[in-house]
Amino acid sequence: xxxxxxxxxxxxxxxxxxxxxxxxxxxxxxxxxxxxxxxxxxxxxxxxxxxxxxxxxxxxxxxxxxxxxxxxxxxxxxxxxxxxxxxxxxxxxxxxxxxxxxxxxxxxxxxxxxxxxxxxxxxxxxxxxxxxxxxxxxxxxxxxxxxxxxxxxxxxxxxxxxxxxxxxxxxxxxxxxxxxxxxxxxxxxxxxxxxxxxxxxxxxxxxxxxxxxxxxxxxxxxxxxxxxxxxxxxxxxxxxxxxxxxxxxxxxxxxxxxxxxxxxxxxxxxxxxxxxxxxxxxxxxxxxxxxxxxxxxxxxxxxxxxxxxxxxxxxxxxxxxxxxxxxxxxxxxxxxxxxxxxxxxxxxxxxxxxxxxxxxxxxxxxxxxxxxx
Ligand SMILES: [Ca+2]
Numbered sequence: 103x104x105x106x107x108x109x110x111x112x113x114x115x116x117x118x119x120x121x122x123x124x125x126x127x128x129x130x131x132x133x134x135x136x137x138x139x140x141x142x143x144x145x146x147x148x149x150x151x152x153x154x155x156x157x158x159x160x161x162x163x164x165x166x167x168x169x170x171x172x173x174x175x176x177x178x179x180x181x182x183x184x185x186x187x188x189x190x191x192x193x194x195x196x197x198x199x200x201x202x203x204x205x206x207x208x209x210x211x212x213x214x215x216x217x218x219x220x221x222x223x224x225x226x227x228x229x230x231x232x233x234x235x236x237x238x239x240x241x242x243x244x245x246x247x248x249x250x251x252x253x254x255x256x257x258x259x260x261x262x263x264x265x266x267x268x269x270x271x272x273x274x275x276x277x278x279x280x281x282x283x284x285x286x287x288x289x290x291x292x293x294x295x296x297x298x299x300x301x302x303x304x305x306x307x308x309x310x311x312x313x314x315x316x317x318x319x320x321x322x323x324x325x326x327x328x329x330x331x332x333x334x335x336x337x338x339x340x341x342x343x344x345x346x347x348x349x350x351x352x353x354x355x356x357x358x359x360x361x362x363x364x365x366x367x368x369x370x371x372x373x374x375x376x377x378x379x380x381x382x383x384x385x386x387x388x389x390x391x392x393x394x395x396x397x398x399x400x401x402x403x404x405x406x407x408x409x410x411x412x413x414x415x416x417x418x419x420x421x422x423x424x425x426x427x428x429x430x431x432x433x434x435x436x437x438x439x440x441x442x443x444x445x446x447x448x449x450x451x452x453x454x455x456x457x458x459x460x461x462x463x464x465x466x467x468x469x470x471x472x473x474x475x
Contacts, residue, residue: 137340137364137379137380138339138382139338139339139381139382140384141323142197142381143321143324144197144319144320145320145321145322146244146317147244147318148244148245148246153355154310157293157348157350157355158243159241159290160211160240160287161208161209161210161240161310162208162209162211162217162239162240162242162260163207163238163242163312163318164206164207164208164209164219164223164236164238164239165180165204165205165236165242166204166206166236167234169181169204169205169315170237170239170259176255177254177255178237178239178253178254178255179252179253179254180204180251180254181204184200184201184203185198185199185200185201185314185316186199186200187203188203188315190377191375192377192378193373193376193378196377196378196379198314198316200250201244201250201316202251202316203314203315204242204315205239205312205315206343207219207220207223207343207345208223208311208344208346208347208348209223209238209346209347210293210310210347210360211287211290211293212292212293212294212295212411213292213410213411214286214287214292215283216266216282216283217238217262217282217283218279218280218346218348218357218360218398218407219345220270220346221268221279222270222277222345222362223279223346224268224279224281225270230265233262234261236261236262237259237260238259238260238261238283239254239259242254242312242317244317244318250317251317257289260284260285261283262281262283262284263281263282263284263436264281264437265281265282266280266281266406267403267405268280269400269402274331274332275330275332275333275334275359275362275394275397276331276332276333276396277332277360277362277363278400278403280407280410282436284436285436293348293355293356293357294355294356295356295357295398295407296356296357296398297407297408300329300399301326301334301358301397303325303326303328303329304325304326305325305358306351307326307338307351307352307358308320308321308322308324309321309322309324309336309338309339309340309344309347309348309350309393310350311340311343311344311345311347311348311361312343312347313340313344314341314342314343315343316343319344321340322352323339324336324338324339328392333359333362333395333397333400334358334359335391335393336395337392337393338361338393340364340393345363346361347361349361358395358398359396359397359398360398361395361396362394362395363393363394364393367388367389368380368387371385371387429443430444431443431444431446432444
């Protein structure tokens with residue numbers, strides 16, 4: 103039995119409730135995924151390869167507005183809260199204890215204004231997560247050893263604007279979403295997505311994401327174990343918060359899938375007087391099985407991706423469906439209805455561009471010429 107990897111806030115709350123009611127631990131056990139298959143391959147941004155860092159630059163953290171403050175001056179600040187705060191007391195020697203835990207899900211840029219993520223990151227039993235409750239934040243990563251990310255600027259922070267496709271079927275890998283952002287992201291390279299064929303058993307994989315809400319972690323040293331309906335399974339080191347993150351083929355650099363879920367056991371659990379990351383095999387609460395990944399080759403998912411790449415791809419920076427070459431209004435607000443020239447038809451102002459200015463100039467030149475005659 104697999105369990106969707108839930109939002110970190112839900113995970114932390116569940117852990118807190120478990121800590122409060124320790125006698126009821128067995129009733130709550132099974133609500134969250136397990137994580138680490140030794141060795142623990144989680145790597146911070148600054149320690150990753152240049153290739154992986156390049157992909158990571160196009161991976162954003164979903165951060166609830168209660169964990170990041172819009173300072174109103176073009177900057178945003180992560181609000182306090184570390185791993186050691188979330189799992190208190192954390193056992194001595196646990197990794198990343200003093201890093202912030204702001205993120206609840208992971209998403210990847212596949213075109214300047216298009217993300218792929220997991221369906222359950224935006225859908226809770228049919229209830230859609232409102233776009234004004236979270237930000238998509240790039241560079242939430244430890245880019246320099248021992249320097250935690252804390253402040254961001256407008257060019258690093260985006261909002262979702264439209265769900266272009268979403269499926270979230272419990273206990274299956276059919277768990278994916280394609281989302282349009284409020285505006286195009288500049289200076290980051292969209293990550294290529296598999297568009298034909300199929301991932302193979304044995305292929306080397308890397309997961310990128312914000313497990314436990316922590317700054318970006320890369321988890322490699324894993325391979326495809328099984329192909330299953332709607333996706334595949336792998337022995338990745340992942341944790342709540344990694345959900346929706348890209349599963350990258352380590353050889354091709356392409357996205358093969360997005361992280362859906364893991365086995366229904368706790369990612370952090372109490373052992374004696376303190377909390378530790380669950381390591382399997384080894385810890386008493388372990389179960390058999392692997393991480394479940396939604397394949398980008400699910401026909402509906404692939405179709406949603408291709409449609410989004412066609413209308414929101416590199417040639418259409420405002421995502422209005424009119425390519426830049428033909429777009430007289432290249433900065434149309436998200437969601438606006440546009441005409442064939444890519445300009446708003448619902449009252450938006452058409453810019454005084456070349457099409458307006460040039461005839462006016464000729465007319466004035468003509469008048470001036472006539473006066474000289
Ligand atoms: Ca491992």
